[in-house]
Amino acid sequence: MNRPGSSAAAASRWTDGSMDSRVRRRYAAERRFRLIGLAAVSLSALFLAFLLITMAWRGVGGFTQVQAAVPVDFPRSDLILDPAALRGDEARQAIAGADLEGILAQSATVAYGARAKDLFGTAAARDLGSRLIGDPDLLRERAILWLPVASGIGQAAKGDGSAEAEQLASQLEQRDLLRTRFNLGFLTQSDATDPSAVGVWGALKGSFFTILVTILIAFPVGVLSAVYLEEFAPRNRWTDLIEVSINNLAAVPSIIFGLLGLAVFLNFMHLPRSAPLVGGMTLALMTMPVIVIAGRNAIKSVPPSIRDAALAVGASRMQVIFHHVLPLALPGILTGTIIGLARALGETAPLLMIGMRAFIATPPDGIADPATVLPVQIFLWSDEVSRGFVEKTSAAIIVLLIFMLLMNGLAIYLRNRFEQRW
Amino acid sequence: MTPEAEIDTLPQHGQAADELPGPRTPKMRARDISVFYGDKQALKDVSIDIHDDRVTAFIGPSGCGKSTFLRCLNRMNDTIPAARVTGRIELDGEDINSSKMDVVQLRARVGMVFQKPNPFPKSIYENVAYGPRIHGLATGRQELDEIVENSLKRAGLWDEVKDRLQDSGTALSGGQQQRLCIARTIAVDPEVILMDEPASALDPIATAKIEELIHELRGRYAIAIVTHNMQQAARVSQRTAFFHLGELIEYGKTKDIFTNPRHQRTQDYITGRYG
Numbered sequence: 001m002n003r004p005g006s007s008a009a010a011a012s013r014w015t016d017g018s019m020d021s022r023v024r025r026r027y028a029a030e031r032r033f034r035l036i037g038l039a040a041v042s043l044s045a046l047f048l049a050f051l052l053i054t055m056a057w058r059g060v061g062g063f064t065q066v067q068a069a070v071p072v073d074f075p076r077s078d079l080i081l082d083p084a085a086l087r088g089d090e091a092r093q094a095i096a097g098a099d100l101e102g103i104l105a106q107s108a109t110v111a112y113g114a115r116a117k118d119l120f121g122t123a124a125a126r127d128l129g130s131r132l133i134g135d136p137d138l139l140r141e142r143a144i145l146w147l148p149v150a151s152g153i154g155q156a157a158k159g160d161g162s163a164e165a166e167q168l169a170s171q172l173e174q175r176d177l178l179r180t181r182f183n184l185g186f187l188t189q190s191d192a193t194d195p196s197a198v199g200v201w202g203a204l205k206g207s208f209f210t211i212l213v214t215i216l217i218a219f220p221v222g223v224l225s226a227v228y229l230e231e232f233a234p235r236n237r238w239t240d241l242i243e244v245s246i247n248n249l250a251a252v253p254s255i256i257f258g259l260l261g262l263a264v265f266l267n268f269m270h271l272p273r274s275a276p277l278v279g280g281m282t283l284a285l286m287t288m289p290v291i292v293i294a295g296r297n298a299i300k301s302v303p304p305s306i307r308d309a310a311l312a313v314g315a316s317r318m319q320v321i322f323h324h325v326l327p328l329a330l331p332g333i334l335t336g337t338i339i340g341l342a343r344a345l346g347e348t349a350p351l352l353m354i355g356m357r358a359f360i361a362t363p364p365d366g367i368a369d370p371a372t373v374l375p376v377q378i379f380l381w382s383d384e385v386s387r388g389f390v391e392k393t394s395a396a397i398i399v400l401l402i403f404m405l406l407m408n409g410l411a412i413y414l415r416n417r418f419e420q421r422w
Numbered sequence: 423m424t425p426e427a428e429i430d431t432l433p434q435h436g437q438a439a440d441e442l443p444g445p446r447t448p449k450m451r452a453r454d455i456s457v458f459y460g461d462k463q464a465l466k467d468v469s470i471d472i473h474d475d476r477v478t479a480f481i482g483p484s485g486c487g488k489s490t491f492l493r494c495l496n497r498m499n500d501t502i503p504a505a506r507v508t509g510r511i512e513l514d515g516e517d518i519n520s521s522k523m524d525v526v527q528l529r530a531r532v533g534m535v536f537q538k539p540n541p542f543p544k545s546i547y548e549n550v551a552y553g554p555r556i557h558g559l560a561t562g563r564q565e566l567d568e569i570v571e572n573s574l575k576r577a578g579l580w581d582e583v584k585d586r587l588q589d590s591g592t593a594l595s596g597g598q599q600q601r602l603c604i605a606r607t608i609a610v611d612p613e614v615i616l617m618d619e620p621a622s623a624l625d626p627i628a629t630a631k632i633e634e635l636i637h638e639l640r641g642r643y644a645i646a647i648v649t650h651n652m653q654q655a656a657r658v659s660q661r662t663a664f665f666h667l668g669e670l671i672e673y674g675k676t677k678d679i680f681t682n683p684r685h686q687r688t689q690d691y692i693t694g695r696y697g
Binding site for chain 2: 234235303305306307308309310311312313314315316319323324328
């Protein structure tokens, strides 16, 4: 290195042409990489935007209902209903026994001609029924009522119906007899055969009970397994086998868990079919490995110096775990749990196997009642022939997405809230 | 200036301790300690006594087994699944590896301070109060407050933190964190304190404070300290053990080890020929 001139040669090497082009190539490579990365991010953002915008655009109609005004002359109708009967406890029964749909068809025909026979459907009859219970004196007069139109007319009013229905809709519209209102029924009612009468409340309640059962089983079992495997279990062939099995379990397709649930919970244990109890247990099987894996990783990432510190002041193994390791691992465990639960909340396939795809028109009151859940409800509606279900499907998807966002938001909140820095 | 001469000029704290009269029973007595990590032998037949009122320093090059030996003294090696310890260690004549000895109590009696300051990610108060709380050493809030205050005072940290006891222990500086760890250790009133290179992650000023603290604590506890820093060993200890490749080469009065080592390897190490 002491040869004369060698340092001068080294100096010029940094400034000659080949070095310049190498520098340029390096910059060009970085620019290229950034562009590709940006393109990848944009593409995924585009897909997400496309999904959200189509859902919102199609689904927003599901939250509204078209109402039509109709004069109903109760005293002169064929309705045999005593106002006194509506004040007692048997009001619902009395309403159920009355042919409200017939009255509505009759009134619509009188007011708008024979074409309007099917102007109203079950949703209108249901609304009329609850209005009569609220105000039985209505039966004594001739009233003009705004009631939700049948699905076909509603679709026509939104510009997507049969020619005949569209004609009727435009006639009514010209006479200002149609209006569009927020459909509260969509959030408070359950499944129905008439798309104008359906709601997601039953499915929401079903989802709630199912996830509740899943949390109550999967969280304690998963966390305890993670703690035991990480802190107490000896390292030998058996624990290796268990670890491999748990990792495999997390990768098993969900429909297999459905078959397992069908075989064990329904056929062997004879638990009630279609119930959130069984659905929750099945989903717990599916969620548990996710919680175990997340929990073990979180526990593993607690710095050993903290364990040493606690041991060195004379903390027992249990005290080290419960006073130091678990609190520090909690954000990781909770994040993993919520991600697992969000997956369970959106799961359809295993629930089809245990009968949660049944048509259930009454919301469940407990974990043993027959129920359906949101994603299954979406699946069922997407399968329906009637046009009216299209927007209801999209609207239900929006409700599900909002729930997912809330859960993920909760995960982020909990992570930030409990995260300790050292 | 030869290292020996340099060491002679260093202040020699507490040499008077050596002048204590009469034969004394050691606080801890280790006999023929061997440690295996799997098939590898990390420590070969080490025998050392650790006395009250004295600081015993373990020196030696990296990987010589001095930290391993220290961790035997409060059975911290139990936490390493592959580690196997043979030999006999006594605390006040009791075998610490016997089934009668509860490891949790042992670790409360033989406290430990680590190389890297490792306060719990909790408040300063909670850091110190944790030990007394789990051992039930305080009957009420007031008593606990007293223990915390006394421990922090003895660790020389009270004046710096008394107004912010509820702040996180991890928000302190490195030197303060280490003194907090010492306060946490002495809060459970141990009999022996083991220190594993307590100042190696600290700057010279924080190191000086820790060393000062060691002098002050010497009167109350038997202290064993592992250090890489030979000057530190010379400054703080009265007994020094030199380890090399898992063997105890030489053990004696610090003054003798540094000025008049009996073994060639000790001589080579303290004069900086290796290590």
